[in-house]
Amino acid sequence: MKQIEKVIDEKIQGKALVTENKEGNSKKLFIESYGCQMNMNDSEIVASILSEQGFNTTQSIEDADLVLVNTCSIREKAETTVRNRLKKYNAVKKINPTMKVGVLGCMAERLKEKFLEEEKIVDLVVGPDAYRDLPNLIEEVEAGRDAVNVILSKDETYGDVSPVRLNSNGVSAFVSITRGCDNMCTFCVVPFTRGRERSRDPKSIIEEIRSMQEKNFKEITLLGQNVDSYLWYGGGLKKDFKKASEMAQATAVDFAQLLDICASEFPKMRFRFSTSNPQDMSLDVIHTMAKHPNICKYIHLPVQSGSNAMLKAMNRQHTREEYMELVDSIYKIIPEMALSQDMIAGFCGETEQDHQDTLDLMEHVKYSFGFMFAYSERPGTLAAKKMEDDIPLETKKRRLQEIINLQQKHSLYRTQQYVGQVQEVLIEGTSKKSDSHWKGRNTQNTVVVFPKENYKMGDFVNVKIEDCTSTTLLGTAQGYSENN
Secondary structure (H helix, E strand, O other): OHHHHHHOOHHHOOOEOOOOOOOOOOEEEEEEEOOOHHHHHHHHHHHHHHHOOOEEEOOOHHHOOEEEEEEOOOOHHHHHHHHHHHHHHHHHHHHOOOOEEEEEEHHHHHHOOHHHHHOOOOOEEEOOOOHHHHHHHHHHHHOOOOEEEOOOOOOOOOOOOOOOOOOOOOOEEEEEOEEOOOOOOOOOOHHHHHOOOEEOOHHHHHHHHHHHHHOOOOEEEEEOOOHHHOEEOOOOEHHHHHHOOHHHHHOOEEHHHHHHHHHHHOOOOEEEEEOOOOOOOOHHHHHHHHHOOOEOOEEEOOOEOOOHHHHHHOOOOOOHHHHHHHHHHHHHHOOOOEEEEEEEEOOOOOOHHHHHHHHHHHHHHOOOEEEEEEOOOOOOOHHHHHOOOOOOHHHHHHHHHHHHHHHHHHHHHHHHOOOOOEEEEEEEEEOOOOOOEEEEEOOOOOEEEEEOOOOOOOOEEEEEEEEEOOOEEEEEEEEEOOOO
16 A cells, blocks of 8 residues: 555655844744655745844744744645644743744645644634745744735745755755646645646746756756646736736747756756646657756646546546557657556545556556546545545545556556666665665656665666566666766
8 A cells, every 4th residue: 555655655654944144133933844845845935034034943843932833734644743733832932932833835825724723723714825925923922913925926936035955855845836736626625725737937947957956966857736737928928828928828838848948057966856747748748858867757747536437527628549649659758757647545435447548548548657546536626616526435445456456557567668678877875775876767657776886876777677566676886978
């Protein structure tokens, strides 16, 4: 069952963020994050804003003047965890009554004032677009008033806030390129918690990547709720593009062009991106990936179901046939491409035939890995309002297990293809199982483990693959790659 949780990296959930202390700062901030990589990235932005307000981060909650929890609303488990953390904060607040507690992010957006009413401990509720307002909100709290700002913005992208890199391995970093989402999938709360889609100025993206390069980072993941619909035409919402001037439309930059600019500007850096949406992905992106060796040959391409009836119920704007045609085109242009999936088992009204359609689509694609869930209703979504969660839990669990079993078979099939090959690997850190081995990833995002020898973190190394499991490649270094 381990693969179910993979989409949200459990190792970094609830980890207190650590930044370099700024001289002269006397107040202490304890900030922890739950949920997706966008949340982790947002916490870095918050730390950067509050660093200018006299706050240094601390790992000790007992010492903190301000405790912030950055929250997720995608799954019930994440919300339950946050509520449990608030109980822990409450115990600490009894010892340190001047400590202020704030809830940030998607759960703050979804529950708004209810938080202040239900969780008497919370002083501050801040939605994902209101982080710039934190200094004012903190002033309100210090004056003894509750503070809420959950207004969603048309243009906030935090393009000019340079995030403080926290808990980083110093090798790979995330750079946010879009915020919000326009796809109203019925199971998802993101459009309501992060607002409508808007893109960030390419110049500010390039500047941030350049600052990462100067700090010796080797790999950048371009991040957004839906990166494929990136569109910069001078600022504003994606949906207002048609109202822009002819000049603005003619000089607009789309995702394929942004990728091309990044890869050309920084030929020694590796680029990844997440998350993609099948309905918005253009083959221009795939051709750009084929053109640049430093764009990794891996796409996370969520499908959620292989059944047309379910895709329609989920308000996914594509059919199974269109998705399979897109996949076939991708493999034709880049045969070595690795694809991964998100899959929901037991969505409202799912029949056995719908489930079989999902397994059939998986057989067609043979994903390298996947992130699989049993459907759980999220309050505030269209599905929760309009559809009955009518699949028994036992049925959901069985279908989920069948999806997981098939994915493990495909994952092993994919890793076996690498045995005997030499793969370029970027060293990210020490292997979890052995201090004498490095771990890194190849261009297809598969983990590779090999003896350390004289190599170091951040090196690009050619590794001869000798063995594999369904999730890991095992080999021996053959020397530095030419990218080093």
